[in-house]
Amino acid sequence: MKVSKEKLEGNRAALVEAGMWLLQERGFDGAGVAEISARAGLTQGAFYSQFKSKSELAAAACQVSHVKGLASWQARKGKTASDASAFIDQYFAPDHIENVGGGCPMAAYSSEVRRQDESIKEEFLVGFQRMVGLMEEALSADMPRKAARRRALACVSAMSGSLSMARAVAGQNPELAKDIIEAAKAELKRFAANPKA
Amino acid sequence: MKVSKEKLEGNRAALVEAGMWLLQERGFDGAGVAEISARAGLTQGAFYSQFKSKSELAAAACQVSHVKGLASWQARKGKTASDASAFIDQYFAPDHIENVGGGCPMAAYSSEVRRQDESIKEEFLVGFQRMVGLMEEALSADMPRKAARRRALACVSAMSGSLSMARAVAGQNPELAKDIIEAAKAELKRFAANPKA
DNA sequence: TGTACATCAGTGAACGCGCGTTCACTGATGTAC
DNA sequence: TGTACATCAGTGAACGCGCGTTCACTGATGTAC
Numbered sequence: 489m490k491v492s493k494e495k496l497e498g499n500r501a502a503l504v505e506a507g508m509w510l511l512q513e514r515g516f517d518g519a520g521v522a523e524i525s526a527r528a529g530l531t532q533g534a535f536y537s538q539f540k541s542k543s544e545l546a547a548a549a550c551q552v553s554h555v556k557g558l559a560s561w562q563a564r565k566g567k568t569a570s571d572a573s574a575f576i577d578q579y580f581a582p583d584h585i586e587n588v589g590g591g592c593p594m595a596a597y598s599s600e601v602r603r604q605d606e607s608i609k610e611e612f613l614v615g616f617q618r619m620v621g622l623m624e625e626a627l628s629a630d631m632p633r634k635a636a637r638r639r640a641l642a643c644v645s646a647m648s649g650s651l652s653m654a655r656a657v658a659g660q661n662p663e664l665a666k667d668i669i670e671a672a673k674a675e676l677k678r679f680a681a682n683p684k685a
Numbered sequence: 686m687k688v689s690k691e692k693l694e695g696n697r698a699a700l701v702e703a704g705m706w707l708l709q710e711r712g713f714d715g716a717g718v719a720e721i722s723a724r725a726g727l728t729q730g731a732f733y734s735q736f737k738s739k740s741e742l743a744a745a746a747c748q749v750s751h752v753k754g755l756a757s758w759q760a761r762k763g764k765t766a767s768d769a770s771a772f773i774d775q776y777f778a779p780d781h782i783e784n785v786g787g788g789c790p791m792a793a794y795s796s797e798v799r800r801q802d803e804s805i806k807e808e809f810l811v812g813f814q815r816m817v818g819l820m821e822e823a824l825s826a827d828m829p830r831k832a833a834r835r836r837a838l839a840c841v842s843a844m845s846g847s848l849s850m851a852r853a854v855a856g857q858n859p860e861l862a863k864d865i866i867e868a869a870k871a872e873l874k875r876f877a878a879n880p881k882a
Numbered sequence: 883t884g885t886a887c888a889t890c891a892g893t894g895a896a897c898g899c900g901c902g903t904t905c906a907c908t909g910a911t912g913t914a915c
Numbered sequence: 916t917g918t919a920c921a922t923c924a925g926t927g928a929a930c931g932c933g934c935g936t937t938c939a940c941t942g943a944t945g946t947a948c
Contacts, residue, residue, distance in 0.1 A: 671836070
């Protein structure tokens with residue numbers, strides 16, 4: 489049956505939220521339309537009255553995930569000094585290894601996004617560039633623009649990659665996963681803070 | 686029909702080789718048993734007389750991929766000085782962005798291996814640890830053992846992560862992909878060579 | 883304000899498709915005599 | 916060495932299953948009068 493406009497938007501948001509969580513947790517192929525819809529309290533039919541396809545939802549979910557992740561950093565930036573070290577600390581928050589569904593989409597999708605629809609890759613790219621931009625901004629206090637950009641590209645890739653790798657080995661060797669995160673955090677902070685390096 | 690023992694082993698190797706390439710290129714879910722078998726010049730039935738399941742092949746393929754990748758470095762090590770900088774250069778070879786099927790399994794599987802069978806995760810882990818070991822060895826000339834291990838963990842994760850990220854954006858923005866690789870290569874080499882950093 | 887009705891978000895069953903896996907069968911291999 | 920036959924790698928069709936997507940239908944919404 490038809491529902492009110494507010495309910496409609498609420499349902500859409502619930503689908504995007506459920507999709508974000510399940511797709512990041514189980515992968516693009518691992519989470520189905522039925523499961524995503526059920527998690528949002530709806531049926532598959534409702535899903536397709538909101539989105540043309542699963543890919544369309546995935547693109548929306550990828551965007552929302554990026555926005556959510558960066559919003560928490562932007563909020564902090566207003567209050568205190570926004571240095572690269574704080575950015576790195578926030579990224580390597582203690583629960584970020586386990587919290588795949590609610591965490592960084594770059595780390596969740598790193599090896600799979602290549603094979604997805606254009607719209608999904610586009611959202612992924614935009615999110616990556618925003619994050620690089622923020623890191624570049626944080627680094628530009630200590631070095632020239634060009635050096636800051638290069639270092640930002642390397643740092644953001646390294647952050648996402650370290651998190652992916654930690655998660656990849658966490659099932660077999662949780663201690664190693666922690667070591668990876670600690671190593672990446674310490675080494676990246678040291679490197680980011682050192683303009684001469 | 687029954688085939689000779691040499692043919693049997695050749696067929697098995699062909700299946701592993703085809704599986705390695707297709708699974709890395711298309712993902713664990715994206716490459717099917719039929720396609721892998723066909724690439725090896727066989728049928729699905731032959732596949733299952735060689736492997737108990739698709740996962741068993743995937744584990745074998747992951748192992749072979751790691752061994753192949755590290756063998757080329759081990760070969761070089763015998764001849765010239767094996768420093769971290771050369772290791773990084775070799776990893777970021779010009780064709781490594783495009784050559785997903787024949788490239789590093791860590792970068793190919795980074796975000797998907799979490800969800801695979803134990804045997805696959807085990808092979809992935811062993812390969813990662815071998816690569817960290819080689820990097821640690823290369824770095825240990827310039828710094829204490831503990832520092833070398835920490836830096837090796839961070840560097841190997843960063844290398845794999847940068848390659849993943851470059852591939853992730855290559856479809857939308859090939860120039861950015863190159864920038865990521867160049868940034869990672871330059872920054873990691875600088876960092877690896879600097880014990881004071 | 884009250885009423886009649888067109889709209890359309892949501893339901894839930896059904897569809898086709900491709901997947902991993904199974905299985906009855908084939909025929910070259912390689913062993914036992 | 917030659918022959919009879921048990922073995923078993925490989926064939927290719929079939930199986931069940933879960934997926935993304937479609938569709939006829941429902942009934943609350945919100946508009947037109």
